[in-house]
Amino acid sequence: MSSIEMSGDGATVAVHTRSTTYALHIDAAAGSLRPVHWGSRLDLAAARALPARPSAHTDTFEAPWEAAEDYPAQGSRRFGAAALGGWFPDGSADCELTVVDQRVDGDQLTVMLTDTRQPLAVDLHYRPVAGTDVIERWAVLHHTGDAGIIDLHRYDAGAWCVPPRDDYRISHVTGAWSAEGLVHRTALPVAETHFTSRRGVTGHHANPWVMVDDGTAREEHGEVWSMALAHSGSWRITASRSHAGRCAVLGGAGHEGVRHRLGPGEAFTTPVFAGLYTGGGFGAASRGWHAYQRGHVVPHASELRPVLYNSWEATTFDVTQEGQLALARLAADLGAELFVVDDGWFGARTSDRAGLGDWTPNPHRFRDGLGPVAEEIRGLGMGFGIWVEPEMTNPDSDLYRTHPDWVHHTPGHRRTELRNQLVLDFGRADVREWAWQWLDGLVRDTGAALLKWDFNRPITEAAQDAWTGHARGVYAVVDRLRAAHPQLRIESCAGGGGRVDLGIMARTDQFWTSDNTDAVDRLTIQHGHTQLYAPRSMVAWVTDSPNPLTERVVPLPFRFHVAMTGTLGIGGDLTTWDTGELANARRLVAQYKDIRPVVQHGELYRLRDPRETVSAVQYLHGDRVVVFIFQVGAQFAAPLRSLPLAGLDPTATYRDDDTGDVYGGATLAGPGLPVRLPGGDYASALVRLTRLRT
Numbered sequence: 001m002s003s004i005e006m007s008g009d010g011a012t013v014a015v016h017t018r019s020t021t022y023a024l025h026i027d028a029a030a031g032s033l034r035p036v037h038w039g040s041r042l043d044l045a046a047a048r049a050l051p052a053r054p055s056a057h058t059d060t061f062e063a064p065w066e067a068a069e070d071y072p073a074q075g076s077r078r079f080g081a082a083a084l085g086g087w088f089p090d091g092s093a094d095c096e097l098t099v100v101d102q103r104v105d106g107d108q109l110t111v112m113l114t115d116t117r118q119p120l121a122v123d124l125h126y127r128p129v130a131g132t133d134v135i136e137r138w139a140v141l142h143h144t145g146d147a148g149i150i151d152l153h154r155y156d157a158g159a160w161c162v163p164p165r166d167d168y169r170i171s172h173v174t175g176a177w178s179a180e181g182l183v184h185r186t187a188l189p190v191a192e193t194h195f196t197s198r199r200g201v202t203g204h205h206a207n208p209w210v211m212v213d214d215g216t217a218r219e220e221h222g223e224v225w226s227m228a229l230a231h232s233g234s235w236r237i238t239a240s241r242s243h244a245g246r247c248a249v250l251g252g253a254g255h256e257g258v259r260h261r262l263g264p265g266e267a268f269t270t271p272v273f274a275g276l277y278t279g280g281g282f283g284a285a286s287r288g289w290h291a292y293q294r295g296h297v298v299p300h301a302s303e304l305r306p307v308l309y310n311s312w313e314a315t316t317f318d319v320t321q322e323g324q325l326a327l328a329r330l331a332a333d334l335g336a337e338l339f340v341v342d343d344g345w346f347g348a349r350t351s352d353r354a355g356l357g358d359w360t361p362n363p364h365r366f367r368d369g370l371g372p373v374a375e376e377i378r379g380l381g382m383g384f385g386i387w388v389e390p391e392m393t394n395p396d397s398d399l400y401r402t403h404p405d406w407v408h409h410t411p412g413h414r415r416t417e418l419r420n421q422l423v424l425d426f427g428r429a430d431v432r433e434w435a436w437q438w439l440d441g442l443v444r445d446t447g448a449a450l451l452k453w454d455f456n457r458p459i460t461e462a463a464q465d466a467w468t469g470h471a472r473g474v475y476a477v478v479d480r481l482r483a484a485h486p487q488l489r490i491e492s493c494a495g496g497g498g499r500v501d502l503g504i505m506a507r508t509d510q511f512w513t514s515d516n517t518d519a520v521d522r523l524t525i526q527h528g529h530t531q532l533y534a535p536r537s538m539v540a541w542v543t544d545s546p547n548p549l550t551e552r553v554v555p556l557p558f559r560f561h562v563a564m565t566g567t568l569g570i571g572g573d574l575t576t577w578d579t580g581e582l583a584n585a586r587r588l589v590a591q592y593k594d595i596r597p598v599v600q601h602g603e604l605y606r607l608r609d610p611r612e613t614v615s616a617v618q619y620l621h622g623d624r625v626v627v628f629i630f631q632v633g634a635q636f637a638a639p640l641r642s643l644p645l646a647g648l649d650p651t652a653t654y655r656d657d658d659t660g661d662v663y664g665g666a667t668l669a670g671p672g673l674p675v676r677l678p679g680g681d682y683a684s685a686l687v688r689l690t691r692l693r694t
């Protein structure tokens with residue numbers, strides 16, 4: 001049960017999640033919210049009795065509350081990282097907040113602060129999300145005056161203070177195009193460490209979440225404090241570890257050097273910066289975030305995501321009606337449920353050099369438009385999906401020739417082209433209206449079941465507000481489209497996984513995880529993706545071997561098994577697959593449909609990391625258990641170790657659906673599941689177990 005308790009004098013608040021408590025003391029006069037606990041359940045009386053984290057330093061040179069406040073505003077005796085900072089209309093940069101009210105309304109705590117002199121009011125919001133261990137936090141900043149600008153350079157949602165520990169370690173991901181989600185787990189220096197995107201989009205290079213532990217947590221053991229930001233524009237997260245041994249993590253929109261200007265009467269609502277504590281290690285932290293996403297973020301979480309076919313790797317820009325339909329017939333025969341026509345169907349788009357922005361079907365490729373193709377695909381028993389990249393234009397396009405002013409640019413400066421394209425300014429109402437008109441028409445005309453919404457370059461040369469405002473403009477168009485077409489589903493893509501975050505996740509149905517479809521690389525990429533994001537969000541295609549990007553030759557079952565750990569797709573050139581491969585693929589698609597509820601709705605346990613010789617993931621849903629085992633390279637003819645499973649009932653009995661072997665739950669959890677793999681490299685296995693009910 002999530003709930004919020006507040007003491008009669010309003011000085012102590014306990015925010016309870018399903019199994020944790022976040023407690024704070026409110027010092028009204030100091031305008032300070034001082035967290036006293038973030039961990040296992042604690043009642044209000046116990047929270048009230050806790051001392052506010054004491055200042056280790058009383059000397060004049062220190063900031064006594066550094067890394068010990070929920071919303072440190074720049075000014076006064078605060079020398080650490082600020083959640084709020086800027087210049088006021090009178091030129092001053094000093095902020096002095098006092099608490100004017102604190103309220104609990106249902107499932108939400110709101111603390112209201114105002115500056116004693118400046119025209120600024122701040123509302124801090126806390127919402128424990130029902131049935132989960134996540135607390136959502138955000139702030140609303142108001143200009144309460146009638147003149148002048150408040151010029152903000154930092155406007156975070158809040159600061160999460162991690163309880164004092166002897167040491168701190170931080171986990172996060174870095175990456176690049178085709179190499180997203182590489183997990184790092186490193187000691188947190190006594191310093192301010194910034195994680196950021198200056199690209200106007202979430203980015204491949206990093207992702208807006210971190211996890212903090214004291215250096216001893218493991219996959220299924222130990223305390224982990226994690227934070228994630230729901231925003232798809234530029235972002236920053238600062239992990240501040242003070243000399244006094246405290247740690248706070250601040251997060252919000254924007255990046256350094258970019259301002260948000262608040263005019264009289266205006267307000268700015270920050271993105272949500274959510275936090276989750278667990279005592280069960282990194283695995284439990286991931287499962288906590290996945291449960292939150294399935295229950296509260298993903299729009300249609302109870303649906304099963306369809307098996308899709310996507311034509312990109314098979315045809316690239318060489319898209320024709322006949323070619324797509326030939327692939328569609330083969331895909332339908334394998335059991336695909338959705339067929340996605342990728343880039344190259346419109347305007348002069350026969351390469352990446354032209355056509356973006358001219359969203360009418362190419363008449364040389366689709367003589368009667370897309371309607372008949374969509375119909376034929378539906379006739380084959382599949383939904384019709386189509387690729388779009390609404391935020392972009394090629395300079396060689398009719399759109400750009402007509403509206404050169406619609407792109408982000410700085411008058412007089414060079415317009416940086418990347419992949420021969422420029423970014424349309426979705427902060428502009430006329431651009432959003434144009435995008436809405438053609439997207440609405442496309443969905444109506446084709447009856448599209450899915451849009452693959454791509455974004456293939458970062459933003460450059462943008463005005464101040466665009467680094468946050470562009471993403472909000474995209475949200476507005478997506479929200480309008482979804483409202484008008486309730487049956488429409490959207491795949492979020494940005495050259496693979498360049499726009500994966502909780503903000504876009506709330507308004508789309510799946511992510512294109514990476515342009516890297518090599519099954520071996522995917523083990524690492526998908527390991528990184530699922531640290532925070534639910535497996536159902538992770539689209540994974542089975543493509544050709546050798547892989548077009550890495551040239552690695554990997555057998556079909558291994559490629560399928562890797563893709564079956566998320567939302568399965570097929571992306572190979574099926575016209576080149578022989579009858580044996582097609583028959584094998586048909587069997588594996590059917591197997592995926594059998595285990596799909598377990599993978600998409602179940603709980604993920606990462607049993608063995610992809611860096612190990614034999615790695616494994618397990619899914620648990622109701623009475624069913626699914627285990628995938630992978631051995632990339634056989635070594636030393638070493639005997640295969642049994643695999644202890646997780647989360648099972650030790651008193652129950654489980655039967656292997658394929659072999660009929662029966663195991664006790666305690667045996668599977670202790671000695672483990674016997675591992676049987678075909679010999680050689682790139683060996684994999686899928687094990688399906690069902691709990692027996694007597």
Ligand code: DGJ
Nearest residue numbers: 312342343493495496515
């Ligand atoms: C990048 C995407 O990640 C690919 O899957 C494909 O859609 C291309 N863009 C098309 O240009």
